[in-house]
Amino acid sequence: MVVINNEKLEKYTTFKIGGIAEKFYIPQGVDELQQLLKCIEGEERYILSGGSNLLINDKKIFKNVISLQNVDNSIIDYSDGKFYVGASVRIQKFINYAKKRGYGGLEFLYSVPGMLGGLIAMNAGRGEGWNQSISNYIVQVQGIVDNQIKTFEKEECNFEYRTSKFIMSDIIIVGAVLQLNKDTPDHIDSLISERMDTVKEVQERNKANFGSVFSQSNAKIMNIVRKVGLGKKKGVHFSKKTTNWLVNEGKGTYAEALALIKVVRILHKLFNKKCTLEIQIWD
Numbered sequence: 001m002v003v004i005n006n007e008k009l010e011k012y013t014t015f016k017i018g019g020i021a022e023k024f025y026i027p028q029g030v031d032e033l034q035q036l037l038k039c040i041e042g043e044e045r046y047i048l049s050g051g052s053n054l055l056i057n058d059k060k061i062f063k064n065v066i067s068l069q070n071v072d073n074s075i076i077d078y079s080d081g082k083f084y085v086g087a088s089v090r091i092q093k094f095i096n097y098a099k100k101r102g103y104g105g106l107e108f109l110y111s112v113p114g115m116l117g118g119l120i121a122m123n124a125g126r127g128e129g130w131n132q133s134i135s136n137y138i139v140q141v142q143g144i145v146d147n148q149i150k151t152f153e154k155e156e157c158n159f160e161y162r163t164s165k166f167i168m169s170d171i172i173i174v175g176a177v178l179q180l181n182k183d184t185p186d187h188i189d190s191l192i193s194e195r196m197d198t199v200k201e202v203q204e205r206n207k208a209n210f211g212s213v214f215s216q217s218n219a220k221i222m223n224i225v226r227k228v229g230l231g232k233k234k235g236v237h238f239s240k241k242t243t244n245w246l247v248n249e250g251k252g253t254y255a256e257a258l259a260l261i262k263v264v265r266i267l268h269k270l271f272n273k274k275c276t277l278e279i280q281i282w283d
């Protein structure tokens, strides 16, 4: 087990903002994760995968943060498009692995900088109208509950738009079985290129961000927010290019991000529109 004392969390988030982990654990396998959970039972703990959907308080010290980057990096081909994938596997690695074996379906996730466990917990996918989420391909999920590995059938996972039963729960996803569709490597490659071309055009990916801030918001309000690029130029502000994205110019703070989120929420309240936060906040 790798344990780092007083580790800066900003290094592990795509938004480049975060506090300190008093103990930053990197278990090297599921067994080590289980041993660790036993040791810190009853203590506050936070689970980190790709850190691409997290806004972390930069003024806080978090007692225990567990990075799942090395918990399970395995992929097993069960044949006929069925695969076991460990929680630490980057989604691009899995898409490429399955492509070589003539199976696809997840190309719409190629632009997501997360690990399988994080993608499942967040039920990552395309915008609501597209009806394309990772849960469409999930057969079952393996998670640690009360320090035992339990299998959850898809129906038990409570998948909804950008959420699942695993968010804000005590369950840690360690892997999953997915069923992909038969496809040709050439066609899969063209879908990947299409996706990457689209995101290059519409997303401000050259600056620190965590993807969409809200899973539900009013398009007109968010368009106005986008056009004015709400916020300061030097710190955190709403992207002028990408609707519903906050970007950090480099010196941004947690307080700035929270204040902007609050303004958007007030605007929605003022016009009686629904607004649901997508990003996870470690306060």
Ligand SMILES: Cc1cc2nc3c(=O)[nH]c(=O)nc-3n(C[C@H](O)[C@H](O)[C@H](O)COP(=O)(O)OP(=O)(O)OC[C@H]3O[C@@H](n4cnc5c(N)ncnc54)[C@H](O)[C@@H]3O)c2cc1C
Pocket: 014, 046, 047, 048, 049, 050, 051, 052, 053, 054, 068, 087, 109, 111, 112, 113, 114, 115, 116, 117, 118, 119, 120, 121, 122, 123, 124, 125, 126, 166, 167, 168, 171, 172, 173, 174, 205, 209, 210, 211, 212, 280
């Ligand atoms: C450039 C960019 C593009 C993006 N594009 C998309 C997109 O197209 N579609 C989309 O849906 N999202 C998108 N996102 C948001 C983000 O990448 C997704 O939400 C992704 O699923 C988060 O995965 P992660 O591994 O980074 O999770 P993290 O950010 O590390 O964690 C997210 C949450 O899940 C919990 N969690 C993580 N792993 C586990 C686990 N194994 N078990 C239990 N809980 C866990 C964490 O505690 C946290 O609450 C984008 C983000 C960026 C920066």
